[in-house]
Structures are given as C-alpha cells and as structure tokens.
C-alpha cells in the first residue's frame with residue numbers, strides 16, 4: 001500500500017527526473033517499489049544496452065556499483081548516479097586487476113572472458129565481457145583453445161557444460177546464489193509437484209542439475225510468460241518475483257529459497273533515489289585510460305546477441 005508520504009516521494013522523484021532529463025534503470029533484484037518507479041527494469045545486458053543508447057543526460061542506476069560503472073564506460077558524457085555508493089558486489093570483489101594480471105602471466109596464450117559482474121579495472125584487463133544471458137554465445141565463438149573465465153566459477157561451469165569448451169576458472173562465486181541448496185529445490189518439488197523449476201546459472205551445478213532450465217533473469221522473465229507455465233519454482237534473488245507476479249497475474253511463483261537475498265541490491269531505496277536526484281550524487285566515474293580498455297571488452301559483449 002502506498003501512503004501519502006511515499007506517494008509524494010514518488011511524485012518528487014518523477015518531477016526531478018524530468019527536470020534533470022534523467023532515466024532511471026533498475027535491476028530485476030531491486031525492491032518492488034524501486035522497480036515500479038524505474039523507466040526500465042532488466043538484467044545487466046538489457047540495462048547496459050539501454051545505457052548505451054539513451055539520450056538522457058543523467059542515468060540513475062538502481063543496482064550495484066559494477067552496473068553503474070558499465071553505464072559510465074558506455075556513456076561517459078552522461079552523469080551516472082548510484083543512489084548508495086556502498087552498493088557493491090562481493091563476487092566482483094573476488095578478483096582484482098592485479099590478480100588477473102598475475103593469472104594472465106601464468107596463461108599467456110589464453111583469451112580472457114570476464115563476467116560483467118566485475119570491476120572496470122578487471123574488465124580493462126579482459127578480451128571479452130559476457131553476461132549470464134550471452135555467456136554461452138560469447139564462449140562458443142572464441143577461436144582459441146585456451147580460455148580463462150573470471151570471476152564466477154559456477155557460471156563458468158555452466159558455460160562449460162553447454163559448450164563443451166575447456167576453460168580455466170577463477171574460484172569466485174555469488175554469495176546470494178550459493179544460498180540456494182539442492183534440499184531447497186527438492187523441498188519445493190515435493191510441495192509443488194506440478195511446478196517447473198528455473199534457476200540462475202550463478203547457482204551451484206548440483207542445483208542446476210535439478211532444474212528444468214538455467215536462465216539469466218531476462219530469460220526467466222520470458223520463460224515465466226510462456227502459456228504452458230502455470231506454477232514456477234524460481235531459483236534466483238527473491239525480488240524477481242515482484243516483476244514475475246506483476247507481469248503474470250494468475251500464475252504461481254515460488255521462491256526456491258527465501259534466503260536468496262542480495263544485501264547490496266537492497267541498499268537502494270526510494271528515498272535514496274530521491275536524494276540522489278536532488279544532490280546529483282553519488283556519481284560513478286571511471287578513469288579514461290581504464291574506461292577505454294574496458295569498453296573494448298564490453299563492446300564485444302554487446303555485439304553478441
């Protein structure tokens with residue numbers, strides 16, 4: 001229920017958004033009320049594409065730091081705001097540029113494929129970026145036997161299972177998705193025997209093995225919209241259920257685990273969005289030398305549909 005204060009906060013956000021010529025982008029894991037105020041809701045790949053083509057002067061990125069960085073990498077002439085400067089990604093922080101440089105020295109012939117959930121400095125050391133939506137396609141078209149994939153070992157294992165390619169994997173992981181266990185999936189299966197099961201490829205392989213599909217969040221949204229899907233067990237961050245329910249009235253969605261919550265995504269609230277537009281802070285920028293190198297890897301990601 002929206003109370004008067006919340007309502008007026010939304011109105012103030014919309015008014016300021018117009019005055020600043022801003023666009024609000026929200027990841028599928030954001031609080032429902034933040035998704036509802038956004039111009040676009042999507043996954044990293046979709047939001048990167050929108051950031052690259054928008055003619056707004058200001059991008060308010062309701063997500064985590066690497067997403068705002070990617071928006072700046074693609075649109076450096078715009079002001080990119082992240083309503084809470086502390087919204088990071090523990091997985092992205094599991095590899096530094098220096099660690100990647102060391103690893104590249106160990107594997108001098110390897111093509112480096114980096115999940116977009118990484119810092120700009122790490123992207124700048126990479127040949128390709130990918131998202132969970134296009135990782136399989138990116139790796140499939142690499143004409144090199146030796147591939148180093150960072151930082152998510154579980155997305156890496158998933159890509160190996162779908163492509164048959166050998167890859168050296170960095171041992172990073174998403175703390176939110178590893179919270180989903182095979183026991184969670186089996187319990188849901190017992191409780192909802194007629195339901196389909198879809199999980200995110202950041203989940204552990206033993207969880208993916210129990211699912212009907214492993215898809216990016218945009219893939220999950222499309223899958224849920226299929227006419228034959230009536231009940232769906234969803235193994236990713238719980239807030240995606242907001243959009244699934246909104247877009248599919250009458251269907252039933254069951255979170256595989258109530259513990260699959262990303263605390264960093266939850267740092268963005270409506271009042272922080274408002275404050276961000278009022279003060280035009282916190283702003284996210286990337287030094288030009290790093291941005292240019294990172295952009296080459298991000299551009300290769302965006303070229304592969």
Ligand code: SF4
Nearest residue numbers: 089090091174176262
């Ligand atoms: S859900 Fe996982 S990968 Fe995504 S931002 Fe949170 S910690 Fe990072």
